[in-house]
Structures are given as structure tokens and as C-alpha cells.
Amino acid sequence: MSTENMNLTLKVWRQTDNKAQGNLVDYKVSDVSPDMSFLEMFDVLNEDLITKGDDPIVFDHDCREGICGACSMYINGRPHGPKELVTTCQLHMRSFKDGDTIVVEPWRAKAFPVIKDLAVDRTAFDRIIAAGGFISVNTGNAQDANAIPIPKSQSDAAFEAAACIACGACVATCKNASAMLFTSAKISQLALLPQGQPERYRRAQSMVAQMDAEGFGNCTNTGACEAECPKGISLENIARMNRDFYHAKFVSEEEV
């Protein structure tokens, strides 16, 4: 924990495009304020690179307040860095010490090919959602708050599942590059609410099929995803998805 400005060594993955061979490149950044965010430090480094006529480092970012899920850096062997329940954009440099060497890599998964440097293609997630992560009927205007009574515990669990920002840290950290936590959160947020019931089992089946087709690995319940998820999505969602999947396959008479 530093309160003084720091000098750091970064080892950043550089790769010109999806086909190219990438490698880690060393950068010195000096006079880094502990109050900077991790991305602001990258902004400073990129300004520097541009001034020198070098190619700036490409990385994904958008909201910079932990809600969009765009930022995606694998920092010193952990997605979104060393702190729990924060995204890379909300990680501050006070989490590091003067003289530290920080390794920054893109998410690594067959289903998340590198676009350039630290930016990866996460459209596999979009296709999983497109396979069934929605409700087909128009739900109309917002209902009166108490028109459909939902038990508090149920709505809390749905809300917690809905907190997933689709950042992909779960895939990035999983030794199997499995997308079970993400997919289960997106299935659960609907499976827990009345509006999600009519398509519940069909949805579980289609989204799991798409997840497999994208080339994510198989879950072995290591729990790494839950530990690293910036939104604290729970493994209970994976168990719920498994139950819904078994229901679709072995209980339901319908076949999708």
C-alpha cells in the first residue's frame, strides 16, 4: 500500500492482430500516483507511447465505474488484479508498491480470441444471450410494484444474478476456461422470476448448447470463478442451471 508516488515496471502483452505472435513487452512508468486507477495509469503510459511515436496499447474500457464489464485485464495472474469484488477500472494504484513489476495479459480462452494487445473478442457471450437469455413476449410497461408478488428471497437472488456485467473474468480465471458462471447468472436472473417461467427449461437447454458450441471448457467446480467475480456471482447459480438443464433433458417431454 503506497501513499507516495511510485515507479513501476509493467510487462504488457502486445499482439498486433489475431493472427500475429504476441509477446510481453517491458515498460517503465514513473511517478504513478496511488490515487490513479489502473486504467488511468495505462492512459498515462499510452500518452507517453504516442508522444514517442509508438503504437499505444489497446485495451477495452467504457464506463470506468464497474458497471459495463468492458475492462478486462489479467493482472499478476488474476483477472481484474489483486482486489476482490472490483473491476480493473476500479482498481487503484494504491494496491501496488513502489518498485513492483506488474504482468498484464489479455483474457485467455479459445472462445475469446485476442483482437489486439489486451482486447479480446467476447461476442461468444452475446451469442449465448441471443440463444435464449431473454423473454419472448413483450412485457409492456412497468407493472405496479406489487402486481406480481415475488418472495423477497427470490427477488434478491434474481437481483444478485442480474448483477453480472458479462466481463468474462470467470472464464479468464477458470483453469478450464469454462463459462458456467456467466451462463448460469444469465439463466438464473430469469429462472427466478415469474416472467421467466414459460421458457425456463427451453432457455437453459439452448443457452448451454450455445455455450458448448463456442468452445468454452467443462466446469470442474474449482470455485475460482466465484472467488474472482467482481460482482460476487455465486456458484448456487451453476447448481440451479444444472438442475434446469436436467429438467429440460430428463423431465420435460419437449425436445429443443
Added chain:
Amino acid sequence: MASFGNAFSSSIGKKLIMGITGLFLILFLIVHVFINSLIFFNDGGQTFNQGAEFMAHNWIIRAGEIVLFVGLLAHIYQGLRLVFENRAARPVKYAAYNGSANSKWYSRSMGLLGTLLLIFLIVHLSDFWVVSRFTGIPTEDALGKEDLFAVMVDKFQNLGIVILYVLAMVSLAYHLLHGFASAFQTLGWNHKKYSPIIRAFGFWYSIIISVLFALMPVAIYTGIIK
């Protein structure tokens, strides 16, 4: 016509097979450790030989043995498939990967621990199962029962074999420390009230079963049981 479709080729279906066969192996180990623990009566193996004879001639047990073998083969096949598919799901490895920050090493090493168990199983089955089922147990005990205990005593005079058995039981303990609770999660049994009980039970199951098994070769080698 509706069918089960691709239920078992999907990632969750594959895990379901792992979980069910794993739990079946866990049930089998309870019976196995119970019968083998009869050697601790230290009566020259008489009680144990009686138990072994019962197991060898009871048709329910013999039928169960077939299910067990099919299950074991399915578990091994599916397990190795998971290992290779999961490796392929991350073609480019991380330069820095801090796995211990978020998960237990043995949960990340199920394939390795399982492979160690597989090597052990090949030695173990040819040492005992092949002898008792096919090539025949050479001697009889005082009661005229086939003396499986004598086969055991004979094998466990070899320090190398004893060490192999103990190491295999360490692998088993770690395989089950993760596998026991993992199987329930795979089956979808994650529950605020039951999961802590399952985890505690799985912990003690793994330790007790592995320690009891490991004590057998050690006790015979050191001559405590004879």
C-alpha cells in the same frame, strides 16, 4: 419423437456422468474399507477371509461388481476427456497465473490425482482381484477358507508396494476432498442448509477412508497385524 438428445455429450451431461460414477465409487469404497478393516481383529485374517468369501459368492455383490467396473471405466474415460478438452479450451497459457489465490490445488489437479489412482488401480487389481477371481488363491486358512489374508501379507512384505499404496491413498484423499462435494454441486444439490453438512461429511469421509486403507499395508509391513 422426443429423445434425450445430446444430454450426455453436453458439458453438463459429461459432468453428470462424472458425478454419478464418482458417487458410486464412493459408495463402493465404504463397503471395501469395511470388509478390509476386518484384518484389524488381528486374528490371522480369519474374520477377514470370511468376509472376503461372502463377498466373492454373494450374487448381489457380483452383479454390483459389474456395475462398478462399467462405472469406473466411464469415470476414467470421461475424466481423461475432460482433461484434454479443458486443456484445449485455453490454447495460449498465461505467463503469470496465480491459481492458489482463488482455488485449492487439488481441485485444479483432479486429472493428475485421478491418473495416479489409475496407475495404482492397475497394480492393485492385478495384485488382488486377478488373484482372487482368476488365478486362484493358493492357500486355505485354519477354517478351510481361501486365505486372501495370506496373499495380502505376502504382498505387503515389499516396501516398494507399501509406499505405492500409501501414496495412492494420499491421492485418493485429495481426489475426494474435492470430488465428494463437487459431485453434489454437479447434481445441482447446492443448498444453504445441506451444503455445509455435505462438505463436512465429505471431508471426514475422505480422511477416514484413506487413512484406514493406508494403515493396512503399513500395519502388515511393520508386523503389527499378522
